[in-house]
Amino acid sequence: MAETLELSHWINGEKVGGDRPAESLNPSDTRDVVARTPDGSESDVDAAVQAARDAFPAWSQASPEVRSDILDRASNLLMERREAVGRLLSREEGKTLPEGIGETMRAARILKYFAGEALRLHGQNLPSVRPGVEIQTYRQAVGVYGLITPWNFPIAIPAWKAAPALAFGNTVVLKPAGPTPATAEALVAILHEAGLPKGVLNMVIGRGRVGQAIVDHPGVDGVSFTGSQGVGAGVAAGAVKRQARVQLEMGGKNPLIVMDDADLDRAVAVALDGSFFATGQRCTASSRLIVQDGIHDRFVEALAEKVKGLKVGDALDSTTNIGPAVSEDQRETSYRYIDVAREEGGRIVTGGGRLNLDKPGWYVEPTLIADTHATSRINREEVFGPVASTIRVKSFEEALEIANGVEFGLSAGIVTQSLKHAREFQRLAKAGMTMVNLPTAGVDYHVPFGGTKASSYGPREQGFAAQEFFTLTKTSYSAS
Numbered sequence: 001m002a003e004t005l006e007l008s009h010w011i012n013g014e015k016v017g018g019d020r021p022a023e024s025l026n027p028s029d030t031r032d033v034v035a036r037t038p039d040g041s042e043s044d045v046d047a048a049v050q051a052a053r054d055a056f057p058a059w060s061q062a063s064p065e066v067r068s069d070i071l072d073r074a075s076n077l078l079m080e081r082r083e084a085v086g087r088l089l090s091r092e093e094g095k096t097l098p099e100g101i102g103e104t105m106r107a108a109r110i111l112k113y114f115a116g117e118a119l120r121l122h123g124q125n126l127p128s129v130r131p132g133v134e135i136q137t138y139r140q141a142v143g144v145y146g147l148i149t150p151w152n153f154p155i156a157i158p159a160w161k162a163a164p165a166l167a168f169g170n171t172v173v174l175k176p177a178g179p180t181p182a183t184a185e186a187l188v189a190i191l192h193e194a195g196l197p198k199g200v201l202n203m204v205i206g207r208g209r210v211g212q213a214i215v216d217h218p219g220v221d222g223v224s225f226t227g228s229q230g231v232g233a234g235v236a237a238g239a240v241k242r243q244a245r246v247q248l249e250m251g252g253k254n255p256l257i258v259m260d261d262a263d264l265d266r267a268v269a270v271a272l273d274g275s276f277f278a279t280g281q282r283c284t285a286s287s288r289l290i291v292q293d294g295i296h297d298r299f300v301e302a303l304a305e306k307v308k309g310l311k312v313g314d315a316l317d318s319t320t321n322i323g324p325a326v327s328e329d330q331r332e333t334s335y336r337y338i339d340v341a342r343e344e345g346g347r348i349v350t351g352g353g354r355l356n357l358d359k360p361g362w363y364v365e366p367t368l369i370a371d372t373h374a375t376s377r378i379n380r381e382e383v384f385g386p387v388a389s390t391i392r393v394k395s396f397e398e399a400l401e402i403a404n405g406v407e408f409g410l411s412a413g414i415v416t417q418s419l420k421h422a423r424e425f426q427r428l429a430k431a432g433m434t435m436v437n438l439p440t441a442g443v444d445y446h447v448p449f450g451g452t453k454a455s456s457y458g459p460r461e462q463g464f465a466a467q468e469f470f471t472l473t474k475t476s477y478s479a480s
């Protein structure tokens with residue numbers, strides 16, 4: 001077994017919290033304890049917020065070059081250590097090693113992107129409607145941000161929330177997800193090694209009550225959250241009650257439409273990636289495959305063949321295609337939804353059974369379910385596992401109506417060779433992100449990310465859009 005890490009909170013640049021009652025386990029082999037951690041309390045959050053408030057004046061007034069250089073150094077360190085950090089990520093979260101290293105590189109590139117953005121805070125000069133008056137708008141740091149992050153992208157999501165917050169001069173209190181504290185800690189440690197002053201980035205490890213304490217803390221000016229819809233609703237209510245800024249990224253029930261004119265191999269490759277890679281644990285995963293009549297049977301048969309060929313196993317084994325679910329809860333959620341789909345009349349084309357591997361891990365058999373109805377629970381509720389269902393349709397119009405007919409609207413895809421259908425889909429899909437001949441999951445890091453309806457709330461994350469949430473626009477009038 002690999003070494004068990006002894007983690008601490010990071011408060012005011014120090015590692016604190018010697019008592020470690022909690023553990024994160026390796027989902028590929030639950031005998032392996034990845035980390036022992038403290039279980040944070042309201043007073044830990046209090047100390048972290050105070051440190052962040054004390055650090056804010058100097059950090060927000062530092063030259064943007066200082067902030068840029070630190071993010072750039074952290075990016076370089078993360079790139080150099082991508083193998084070790086990626087391995088830790090895969091060991092703790094369960095995605096395969098190439099996925100773990102890929103996500104680590106994504107986090108490094110996010111840090112580098114925001115190292116540049118620190119120098120690109122734009123303002124405007126405008127004429128006033130009054131003679132002799134000039135107007136300037138410019139962006140300023142806001143204060144302390146609370147970042148509450150999930151386990152499914154345990155380094156990329158902390159990076160894409162923390163990097164813009166820090167780049168624009170804010171200070172941070174981060175609460176990583178319960179199952180993946182060690183991966184988040186690796187990012188926090190590297191940022192400190194890169195020269196982050198004490199108190200600028202704090203991390204409190206612990207369960208939901210730590211997140212709640214951040215949301216309720218009067219010293220926190222804004223909260224950025226990614227996770228479930230239920231918890232997100234409470235985060236928003238708590239933040240709005242005390243007029244804090246809030247940004248939420250939550251679930252998806254992302255459709256992938258496959259039209260009769262699609263290239264079959266392309267459609268299968270796009271569906272396989274979107275539905276099953278990263279164990280289906282992506283808010284952008286394609287969980288509804290909406291397939292036109294003329295290609296339906298060929299598509300289902302060809303996709304089933306590919307799904308059968310996926311090797312489920314230990315995330316760190318180089319022959320593994322699909323790692324385990326992150327937790328027993330997530331595994332059981334997948335199996336519960338497979339049962340629901342069966343009861344609703346769905347046909348299990350492949351998968352659906354319990355896996356008995358040579359290790360105690362939370363493995364799920366990748367499962368394809370055909371002949372499901374658009375209004376079934378399997379097609380309305382987020383599963384967050386390697387499970388996809390198909391819905392047969394007659395026309396583009398029917399496919400679009402079904403695609404748009406759920407409460408979520410994060411990502412939506414179509415596979416087609418028709419320019420007309422592709423363009424119409426891009427225009428009419430009720431989703432924050434549309435994909436033509438590409439998987440619904442797997443997005444770039446330098447462009448806006450977010451959804452519509454119940455998927456997102458508040459300003460967009462990532463890329464140039466991140467300025468909106470992490471800065472305050474000031475309008476200055478002057479007369480000579």
Ligand SMILES: NC(=O)C1=CN([C@@H]2O[C@H](COP(=O)(O)OP(=O)(O)OC[C@H]3O[C@@H](n4cnc5c(N)ncnc54)[C@H](OP(=O)(O)O)[C@@H]3O)[C@@H](O)[C@H]2O)C=CC1
Pocket residue numbers: 148149150151152175176177178179206207208209210211212215226227228229231232234235249250251252282283330333382383384
């Ligand atoms: N949009 C996305 O990318 C994600 C969606 N999900 C969805 O959520 C489902 C459940 O996953 P789960 O991990 O339980 O997601 P949660 O929404 O419970 O967790 C997300 C984050 O919120 C924290 N949290 C929990 N309770 C509170 C609270 N009351 N106030 C503030 N923060 C809180 C969690 O801490 P802790 O982990 O310690 O409980 C975690 O850091 C998944 O099956 C999936 O459907 C999950 C992850 C990511």
Ligand SMILES: O=C(O)CCC(=O)C(=O)O
Pocket residue numbers: 152153226281282283284440441442443
């Ligand atoms: O698909 C992606 O690249 C991002 C997915 C994501 O942000 C999530 O699942 O939380």
